[in-house]
Amino acid sequence: MTNEKVVAEKLLQINAIKLSPTAPFTWASGWKSPIYCDNRKTLSFPFIRDYVKSELCNVIFEQFQDADLLAGVATAGIPWGAMAADQLKLPYIYVRPKPKEHGLGNQIEGHFEKGQKTVVIEDLVSTGKSSLQAVDALRAAGLEVVGMVSIFTYGFAVAEKAFADAGVAYKSLTNYNSLIEIAIEKNIVTPDQQSILLNWREDPANWTGA
Numbered sequence: 001m002t003n004e005k006v007v008a009e010k011l012l013q014i015n016a017i018k019l020s021p022t023a024p025f026t027w028a029s030g031w032k033s034p035i036y037c038d039n040r041k042t043l044s045f046p047f048i049r050d051y052v053k054s055e056l057c058n059v060i061f062e063q064f065q066d067a068d069l070l071a072g073v074a075t076a077g078i079p080w081g082a083m084a085a086d087q088l089k090l091p092y093i094y095v096r097p098k099p100k101e102h103g104l105g106n107q108i109e110g111h112f113e114k115g116q117k118t119v120v121i122e123d124l125v126s127t128g129k130s131s132l133q134a135v136d137a138l139r140a141a142g143l144e145v146v147g148m149v150s151i152f153t154y155g156f157a158v159a160e161k162a163f164a165d166a167g168v169a170y171k172s173l174t175n176y177n178s179l180i181e182i183a184i185e186k187n188i189v190t191p192d193q194q195s196i197l198l199n200w201r202e203d204p205a206n207w208t209g210a
Helices: 003-013 039-044 046-063 077-088 129-140 157-166 176-185 191-202
Strands: 017-019 035-037 069-073 092-095 117-125 144-153 170-175
Touching (some): 003 017, 003 046, 003 144, 003 176, 039 046, 046 077, 077 117
Parallel strands (some): 069 117
8 A cells, every 4th residue: 555545544533534425515715625634633633643644754854955944834733844844853933824913023934044945734625825925925025935845635736836937846745546545445435426526526617416
């Protein structure tokens, strides 16, 4: 079994990812979706949390060996970035969606120096919009973003294009295709439900349900 499928299996095991092809969820964006991903749950399961942390570190070490700094994306990317930075003994910062409206007005929290090669840590990538907003903030502060690592991605074409256009190398521990494969293998979904799940991913903004 590939690492991507192992990670997907563990997320399904603890209901960090829920599949409901016939009773879809509604995202904050208003999109209807047969899947809901909440990787925050993983923090409550020590052994799975440790596995995910180790996988993050392996990817960072293998793909971005020249990293000087890790940057977590608020809020869900903050704990994963902190854990990975601790294991890899790298400096760590995190990025807010927008500058604070009080105090120092920081959008980036922590100490950093201009020119540092930075890897961004995210828990989930859908369209890529919020993740790339964090990249923009880091670049505006003078940091060199060398890549991004997430736990899960839906693999939307719009996200792939956005990362390519922004010149950001991107790697995820697992993805939608691996999730569907393991869900079929474990009899979590039927072949008919698989068709629903795959159809949704083709045009999620306009999908209305099974």
